[in-house]
Each structure stands twice: as C-alpha cells, then as structure tokens.
Amino acid sequence: MxxxxxxxxxxxxxxxxxxxxxxxxxxxxxxxxxxIDWSDRSELLKNKISKIIRKKRSHYDCVIPYSGDAEDYHVVNIVLGLGLNPLMVSINDYFLNDIGWHNSHNLITHFDLDSYTFNPEISAYKELVRTSMRKHTHALWPSLALKSAFPVHVAKQKKIPLIIYGQNQPIEQVGKFSHLEEVESSSWSRIEHDLFGHEINDLLGSGGHVVSKDNPYYSYPDLSKLGSGKLVGLYLSNYYLWDPLYQNSQVLKYGFIPQRQNSTFDPYERAGSSIYYNFHDLSKKVRCGYRKINDHVAREIRHSRLSTKEGKKIISYYDLNPVYIKDFFNWLEVSNSGYEWFVTHKLHSVKHLVLDKEVNLTHPSHLLPTKLTKNISKSKRPKKSFETFMKGIRL
Ligand SMILES: [Zn+2]
Structure with a gap:
C-alpha cells in the first residue's frame, strides 16, 4: 500500500x-x-447545452437529480443562471433526519422548482439494504442504484434530453480523467464507480428474495432505441472550477442548514443523512481502509486550506471518533442478536468504535484552521434520525 x-x-x-x-x-x-481558462469552459458548456436542447420535446430542458445536499443548491443556482428550466428528480432513500428533510424541501420551495420523487416500496427496499450489508458490507448500495438509474428513466420517459450533475467524483477524488475530456455519465461509469462493479442481480435471490414492481428502477434503462446523443448526462465540475467547501459555504443564504458531525469538520457534504457519518463511515473503513475524513482532508490539502502535516493530525483525530449505529439497525428491524452478530462478524476490525448510545463530540479546534470552521457555529444537530416519510404520509 x-x-x-x-x-x-x-x-x-x-x-x-x-x-x-x-x-x-x-x-x-x-x-x-x-x-484551465474556466470562462472558456463555461462558454463551451452553454454551446453544448443549446445544441442538446434545440430539438427537445419536453416542457423541461433538463433533469437535475437531487437529495437536498449543499451541492444540489449550487447546481440549481448554476442551472437557473444558464436560463434552463429543470425538473428536479429525487429518490426517497429513507435515510434523512429532520435537517435532511428541511434541506430537501427548502431547495424546491426556495427556487420554486418542479420536482418528482420516487418512494421505493419500503419492505423490499429494507430487504435489499440488509442483503447488501450482509454481502457487500454496504448499506447505501440500493439507494445508490436507484439514485443513479431513476433520473435516467424519468428523462427517457418524459423525453428530456439532458441530465445535469454536479461533480464527477472519479475526477475530483482520484483524477481518473482530465476535466478536458468532458466525461459524460454512462451505464459503464455507473456500475464501475457508483456501484463498485455490482449489479442489482447480485442482491436478488441471494437471501433477499425480492420481487418488487420497483425493480426496473434499480437498473439503468435501455437507451439503445433512443439513438446516440438523444440523452446526455453532463457534469458541471468539468466546466466550472469546483471547490466544494467554498461553494457549499455560500448556500446558507438560500436556507440550507449545515449539520454538525462527529466524524468530520465538514458540515455541508451529506448534511441531513442518518447513516452517512456513522454506519456508512464505519463500513467504509472496513471495506476501503479509511473513513470519510480522508476524503475531506485530501480535498482541503489540494485546495491549499490545509497543509499535509495538519491533515495528518486531523485524520488521526477523527479516525478514532466512535459512532452510534444501533438506531439504524432498529430502523432496519434487525433483532438485537442480529445487531450483535453484525458488529462482531462484519465490523470486527472497527468494533472498538461502536458506541452503546448517541453522544455529541466536540471538534478539535486546536487542529482546525479557521478557514475550515467558518460555518460550524451555524451548524445544527438533528432532533431525530430516520424521519420516515412515505407516499406523503409521515409515519
Ligand atoms: Zn494526492
């Protein structure tokens, strides 16, 4: 290594x-x-989009997949600035706390946008989550499968020729392609990067005998009959200088609420998720050998807001922060013995980081430059995790 x-x-x-x-x-x-001359790049994007939407057969110019993340606010702001009429498309992954629901609803109401949300059938969905945890030690896989496929189904069905995403993660994190290659979304990239090489069929019939009418949306639609160029997915990070911490800090003026986390200094990215910085963070450590804090430190070193030496200390600190995950297993309807089995066998290497009850940890202010902590004082703790809304009815 x-x-x-x-x-x-x-x-x-x-x-x-x-x-x-x-x-x-x-x-x-x-x-x-x-x-890169980014003003040239944004002009290139405008020309590209005008060609794509020239022959559109829909009221909408583009689909924007969203969950209410800070980056979604930034994306909407750019897209509206380009004069486009977007249809916002989201998946209810049932992993939002009260802050997440606020940020998701506020995005739509603040910018007065049309939106379309898919609520997967919850018992089949939970079964897929449990199966994915057993097989891949990954709770988010079913929601990632839906989030990366459903907006494409909607664009196809509603004859909307363009899908606009924020950052291209493989470029931003590991520099897999050049910004200049103008990588577009594809069925290949979805399986390779979003879904770590797995298909939905890997989960079906492997303990989770899920037969659901929702199943088509866990897979990419067949676009072959549309012909080439009829549905294009573009990443804005190829056309604008992408600086997540800075641009996310700018969206508080639209009513976005940042969340105070135990496992990172970043109050914006995935604010409002009930599992991202607890169960998902631990399982990431098991699968990949590192936690989310490494992603944030790498990003901040590259943007010159941290030195490598400072970054090392910050990772060492957050890497040892324990998390509470039992509420997630309760939501999943897993028995106490099932929970104990999972922690003992699947989270064995990080078992010492699993807490018996929820605690609020303080940030290591002596390790964090003020450039990174600008809005931490404005961030909030959730009142309730797993605020489940389903088909418009709050349970
Ligand atoms: Zn590097």
Whole structure:
C-alpha cells in the first residue's frame, strides 16, 4: 500500500488511484483547475447545452437529480443562471433526519422548482439494504442504484434530453480523467464507480428474495432505441472550477442548514443523512481502509486550506471518533442478536468504535484552521434520525 505524500490518499481507493513519484493521480489532475481558462469552459458548456436542447420535446430542458445536499443548491443556482428550466428528480432513500428533510424541501420551495420523487416500496427496499450489508458490507448500495438509474428513466420517459450533475467524483477524488475530456455519465461509469462493479442481480435471490414492481428502477434503462446523443448526462465540475467547501459555504443564504458531525469538520457534504457519518463511515473503513475524513482532508490539502502535516493530525483525530449505529439497525428491524452478530462478524476490525448510545463530540479546534470552521457555529444537530416519510404520509 502506498500513500500520496501530498493529499494522504492511499492507492487502495476504490475508484483506482495511481501514485507516481509519491504524488497521486488525483493531485496531478487537481492542478488542471489552476491552468484551465474556466470562462472558456463555461462558454463551451452553454454551446453544448443549446445544441442538446434545440430539438427537445419536453416542457423541461433538463433533469437535475437531487437529495437536498449543499451541492444540489449550487447546481440549481448554476442551472437557473444558464436560463434552463429543470425538473428536479429525487429518490426517497429513507435515510434523512429532520435537517435532511428541511434541506430537501427548502431547495424546491426556495427556487420554486418542479420536482418528482420516487418512494421505493419500503419492505423490499429494507430487504435489499440488509442483503447488501450482509454481502457487500454496504448499506447505501440500493439507494445508490436507484439514485443513479431513476433520473435516467424519468428523462427517457418524459423525453428530456439532458441530465445535469454536479461533480464527477472519479475526477475530483482520484483524477481518473482530465476535466478536458468532458466525461459524460454512462451505464459503464455507473456500475464501475457508483456501484463498485455490482449489479442489482447480485442482491436478488441471494437471501433477499425480492420481487418488487420497483425493480426496473434499480437498473439503468435501455437507451439503445433512443439513438446516440438523444440523452446526455453532463457534469458541471468539468466546466466550472469546483471547490466544494467554498461553494457549499455560500448556500446558507438560500436556507440550507449545515449539520454538525462527529466524524468530520465538514458540515455541508451529506448534511441531513442518518447513516452517512456513522454506519456508512464505519463500513467504509472496513471495506476501503479509511473513513470519510480522508476524503475531506485530501480535498482541503489540494485546495491549499490545509497543509499535509495538519491533515495528518486531523485524520488521526477523527479516525478514532466512535459512532452510534444501533438506531439504524432498529430502523432496519434487525433483532438485537442480529445487531450483535453484525458488529462482531462484519465490523470486527472497527468494533472498538461502536458506541452503546448517541453522544455529541466536540471538534478539535486546536487542529482546525479557521478557514475550515467558518460555518460550524451555524451548524445544527438533528432532533431525530430516520424521519420516515412515505407516499406523503409521515409515519
Ligand atoms: Zn494526492
């Protein structure tokens, strides 16, 4: 295993990281951000979009997949600035707390947008989550499968020719492609990056005998009959200088609420998720050997808001922060013995980080430069995790 001597990422990164002379492909590609003429790039995007929507047969110009994340606010702001009429499409993954629901609803109402939300049938969905946890030690896989496929189904059904995403993660994290390659979304990229090489069929019939009318939306639709160029998925991070911490800090003025986390200093990314910084973070450590804090530290070192030395100390601190995950197992309707089995067998290497009850940990202010903690004082703790809304009815 090799570690990048700049950003501290390891070559075990699931997207595939290449390290040469001590510096990783992500750091090398990041340097493009300071060499590219971004005003040229945004003009290129405008021309590209005008060609794509010229023959549109829908009231809407594009689909924007959303969950209410800070980045979604930034994306909407850019898309409206381009004069486009978007249809917002989301998946209810049932993993939102009260802050997440606020941010999701507020995005739609603040910008007065049309939206379309899919609520997967919950018992089949829970079964898929349990099966994915047993098979892949991954609770988010079913929701990632839906989130990466359903907006494409909607675009196809409603004859909307364009889907607009925010960042291209493989470029931002590991520099897998150049920004200049203008990578577009594809069925291949979805399986390779969003879904770690797995298909829904890997989960069906393997203990979770799920037969559900929702199943088509867990897979990519067949686009072959549309012909090439009829449905295009673009990433804005190929056309604008993408600086997540900075741009996310700017969306509080639209009513976005940042969340105070125990496992990172970043109050914006995935604010409002009930499992991202607790169960998912621990399972990421088991699967990939590192926690989300490494992603945030790598990003901040590259954007020059942290030195490598500071980053190392911050990772060492948060890496040992324990988390509470029992509420997630309760929501999943897993018995106490099932919970104990999972922690003992599947989370064995991080068992010492599993708490018996919820606690609020303080941030290591002595380790964090003020540039990183700007809005932490404005961030909130959730009042309730797993606020389940289903088909418009609050349970
Ligand atoms: Zn690096």
């Amino acid at each position: 090799t570690t990048c001597k700049n950003c501290l990422y390891r070559d075990t990164h699931p997207f595939g990281l290449y390290i040469k002379n001590g510096i990783c492909s992500g750091c090398v590609t990041h340097e493009e951000k300071y060499e």
